[in-house]
Amino acid sequence: MAHSGKYFIETYGCQMNEHDSEKMCELLERLGLQVDASPEQADVVVINTCAIREKAEHKVYSSLGTLRNMKRDKPEMIVVVAGCVAQQQKAKLLTKFHHLDLVLGAHHISELPELIEHIGKTRERISRVEFCNDVSSLHMLAPARGSSPVCSYVTVMQGCSNFCAYCVVPFTRGKEQSRDSLEIIEEVSELAGRGIKEITLLGQNVNAYGKDLENGRRFSQLLEKLSLVQGIERIRFTTSHPKDFDSSLAEAIAGLEKVCEHVHLPLQSGSDKVLEAMGRGYKFSDYLDKIQLLRIRAPECAITADMIVGFPGESDDDFEATVKALHRVRFDQIFSFKFSPRPGTLAEHMTDQVPEEIKKARLAKVHEIQDEITQTYHRQLEGSVVEALIEGHGRLQGQFFGRTRTNKIVNFSDDGHHAVGDIVKVTILRGLKHSLLGEIV
Ligand code: SF4
Incomplete structure (x- = not known):
């Protein structure tokens, strides 16, 4: 295809996906394409999808429907679906959507330019979704594009080996694979050279970083090393898993000046019964112990979490345990969701699904409680x-x-x-x- 033209990219889901989109933008621009604010004029349209929640997946299908009509008027347009839906549905997407040209799994993002060129020349329709054990493709500098020119994401590991009962990530991103720490340090130094002041280290289970490496390096050791990079002023990281949260991480937050005082530590439910059914690997009391450890070592540290309401079998008493947990921990902020069964997960076929109306009411209650707590924290800061x-x-x-x-x-x-x-x-x-x-x- 001609090395000019426009591209449009639409992103759903988490920070990991946002960062993948940043990388794809960089790759498309290296091909000579320029970003456009809408798909109508674009030669390449990428939808970077999320399958974590049903709602996000439905939006993807609706976007694809709109693109079908556009492609009728512009048949040379190349339509790409990347991300979790691509990984889950694989070539089935090509059968279902005849105007789709490329299904691109997360492990193949670096191949995007060659694939686009190949499709431009041959109009072959391709599915590239196999998992690979090579994490070198994660080493891809992407210019800061999000809300700020001075902040950047850095992927330090990919995948997750936990298989929580409700989650598609282990199926769509593969098992946990950490990048070599020297490579990460090199990337962060380069970012600092470009004027980046703040980095956010990304991993689906970021504090398990290093467990799969031969030298068994810990995440806290990586933080120590990155703290030495000149020019970087702040280091953040997300998402941490409670079972991998240890005293060395609490010490790193307390002791390393550049590491910001914020931990995102998904709790998901306050009920031990529900946590067990979810396969989270901890009880609420274990979670509280970690929070206490953190609050003793780093009392200033903000704690945020994800919560799911209406997991199969969640009784009124289980939900009450979640309400109590919110009051007990007093998170700075939470991201709360209604459970929706995701294809291929253990929870998909669980009996005892909670009726939609009950889920809605529980979610509203969680929002009400948390909004009040968050605003109280914000008001307490007045004058400081x-x-x-x-x-x-x-x-x-x-x-x-x-x-x-x-x-x-x-x-x-x-x-x-x-x-x-x-x-x-x-x-x-x-x-x-x-x-x-x-x-x-
Ligand atoms: S820890 Fe559980 S919820 Fe988080 S990505 Fe892994 S499987 Fe999904």
């Missing part, structure tokens, strides 16, 4: 001074936005003396429901 990295310009003119070390969004007015990438002290004037409002000290 926090450190914020300026990530970009806010929606209002003359305003910057940034995040505190504890991962709270803060908007503040531009005092004319600072720029994106600066770390500033901000006095919090108001604690709102989802963010903070402040002014530079």
Whole structure:
């Protein structure tokens, strides 16, 4: 195909997917394509999919339906489906959607340019979804493209070996595979050279990093090494698993200046019965022990979590245990979801599914409780001074936005003396429901 033209990319799901999309953008631009804000004018359209929740999967099918009509008017358009739905459905997608050209699994992202060129020349329809044991493709610098030019993701491992009963990730991303630490350090140094100030280390189970490596390196050791990289001011990481959270990680958060005080530690349910059915590998009391460990060593640390309501067999008492857990832990923020059965998982055929109405009511209650807790935390910050990295310009003119070390969004007015990438002290004037409002000290 001609080395000019436009591409459009639509992303669903998690930060891992966002980062994969950033990499695909970089690869398509190396081919000479330029991004377009809508698919109508694009020569290549990529839908990077998520299969974690039913809703996200349905959106993918609806986008594909819209593209069918567009491709009728523009038959040379190349349509790609990447991500978890691609991995799960494989070549079946090609049979179902005749206007689809490429099904691309997560382990094959680096091959995107060659595949696009090949399809452009031959119009062959391709499915490339096999798992491979080579993590070298994860070493791909992607320019910071998200909300900020000074923050970047770095994938340190891929896959997950936990097989929680509700989750598709082990089927769509394969088993846990860690990258070599030297390669990661090299990548982070390069990012620092490009002006990146903050990195977020990504892995489906990031704190299990190193367990599969020969030298059995720990995640906390990786944090130590990365703390030495000149130019990087802040290090974040996500997502951690409670069973792999140990004292060395609590020590790293407490002791390493660049490691930000925030841990995302999905709890999923407050009921031991439900946790066992989910196959999470811990009881609520184990989870509390880890939280206590963290709060003793790093009392400033913010804790966020994922929660699922309506898992099969979740009784009123089980849900009550979740409510109690929210009050007991008092998370800074949570991401809560209604359980939806995902194809191929253990929970798909579990009996005792919870009726939709009950799930809805439980989710609403969780939101209500958590909103109040989050806002209380935000209000408690009023009058205090926090450190914020300026990530970009806010929606209002003359305003910057940034995040505190504890991962709270803060908007503040531009005092004319600072720029994106600066770390500033901000006095919090108001604690709102989802963010903070402040002014530079
Ligand atoms: S730990 Fe469980 S929920 Fe998380 S990615 Fe692995 S299987 Fe999915």
